[in-house]
Amino acid sequence: MADIPAWWRGLVRRIRGWWTVTRAPGRFLCDSCRFDYGDACRRPERPNATRCDDYRPR
Ligand code: SF4
Numbered sequence: 001m002a003d004i005p006a007w008w009r010g011l012v013r014r015i016r017g018w019w020t021v022t023r024a025p026g027r028f029l030c031d032s033c034r035f036d037y038g039d040a041c042r043r044p045e046r047p048n049a050t051r052c053d054d055y056r057p058r
Contacts, residue, residue, distance in 0.1 A: 010053065017055045034058045 017029055029049045034056045035041040045052060 029055045032057055
């Protein structure tokens with residue numbers, strides 16, 4: 001389990017982000033991201049990200 005390649009994890013993350021946007025069009029990824037609090041995320045696209053490689057669902 002610890003040997004999951006980085007490219008695979010990135011792909012899964014992108015598919016998750018795509019899936020979230022598809023299921024809730026018009027919503028921003030940050031609304032359901034576990035990093036959307038305090039200083040947990042400093043990405044410039046926050047809080048209106050529609051694509052984000054760091055997205056993690058809550
Ligand atoms: S990691 Fe991405 S989706 Fe999550 S809060 Fe930051 S900008 Fe938004």
